[in-house]
Amino acid sequence: MGPLYPADTLTLMTSYPPAQTVGEFAANLAAVRARIDAAATRAGRAPSDVRLLPVSKTVPQDRLRLAVAAGCTELGENKVQEAKRKSEELADLAVAWAVIGHLQTNKAKDVAAFAAEFQALDSVRVAEALDRRLQAAGRGLDVYVQVNTSAEESKYGLSPGAVPDFLRELPAFASLRVRGFMTLAEFSADEARVRKCFRVLRRVRDRALDVDSGLTELSMGMSGDYEIAIEEGATCVRVGQAIFGSRSLPDSHYWPTGG
Numbered sequence: 001m002g003p004l005y006p007a008d009t010l011t012l013m014t015s016y017p018p019a020q021t022v023g024e025f026a027a028n029l030a031a032v033r034a035r036i037d038a039a040a041t042r043a044g045r046a047p048s049d050v051r052l053l054p055v056s057k058t059v060p061q062d063r064l065r066l067a068v069a070a071g072c073t074e075l076g077e078n079k080v081q082e083a084k085r086k087s088e089e090l091a092d093l094a095v096a097w098a099v100i101g102h103l104q105t106n107k108a109k110d111v112a113a114f115a116a117e118f119q120a121l122d123s124v125r126v127a128e129a130l131d132r133r134l135q136a137a138g139r140g141l142d143v144y145v146q147v148n149t150s151a152e153e154s155k156y157g158l159s160p161g162a163v164p165d166f167l168r169e170l171p172a173f174a175s176l177r178v179r180g181f182m183t184l185a186e187f188s189a190d191e192a193r194v195r196k197c198f199r200v201l202r203r204v205r206d207r208a209l210d211v212d213s214g215l216t217e218l219s220m221g222m223s224g225d226y227e228i229a230i231e232e233g234a235t236c237v238r239v240g241q242a243i244f245g246s247r248s249l250p251d252s253h254y255w256p257t258g259g
């Protein structure tokens with residue numbers, strides 16, 4: 001699989017064995033949690049201020065059941081169709097589903113039906129579509145505004161400068177509980193460049209807090225960079241491969257490009 005990855009990704013430095021038993025999932029979860037706690041402590045933060053969101057994209061339901069038995073109570077998915085299917089397959093389990101990838105307005109109905117959280121809000125059109133469906137269902141939804149902190153064209157999310165105006169639009173959508181911000185850092189082996197993305201998101205959040213004290217959350221950091229993210233203030237880290245095992249395809253396969 002090596003040649004499929006850009007040679008300079010941080011995630012390339014580690015390959016993660018797939019967990020195949022409840023015990024292996026429990027061990028991976030405990031190991032990630034221990035590293036989260038240590039990173040928080042190093043940064044002078046309370047470990048309990050950092051939430052671990054396990055990301056289960058591409059992982060089939062039989063293995064998800066093992067992960068839930070090992071203690072996962074919430075799962076993140078970046079594609080709506082896959083998340084919807086899994087939420088139906090695992091309907092007998094108490095799992096809260098987080099949609100963490102780009103949403104098209106025609107899938108808003110699905111998200112409104114099964115998701116507990118949506119972390120990739122980046123347009124008024126999607127906010128409108130979600131709110132309409134949620135109002136009809138009598139539900140609310142926790143949302144994070146996605147920000148493109150690396151200025152890479154292939155990434156979704158608002159530019160940092162567009163965030164204040166966007167936030168002013170959101171109170172019109174009463175079913176959306178805006179919790180904070182989400183980003184994907186640049187894929188780079190250069191730690192300084194990764195860290196810079198996290199700092200940009202933190203500044204966006206700090207400025208927004210002046211206007212709305214409820215916008216506290218920072219969802220940033222994945223398997224390859226979550227410790228850096230925690231040092232920079234992450235309150236939610238989205239970790240897939242370090243819990244479930246390496247994926248066989250490059251990340252570009254899971255993050256469709258374009259807008």
Ligand SMILES: *Cc1c(COP(=O)(O)O)cnc(C)c1O
Nearest residue numbers: 055078100222223238239240241
């Ligand atoms: C896949 C994914 C993650 C987790 O990445 P890993 O390398 O598996 O830890 C985090 N955030 C988003 C938006 C993702 O799609």
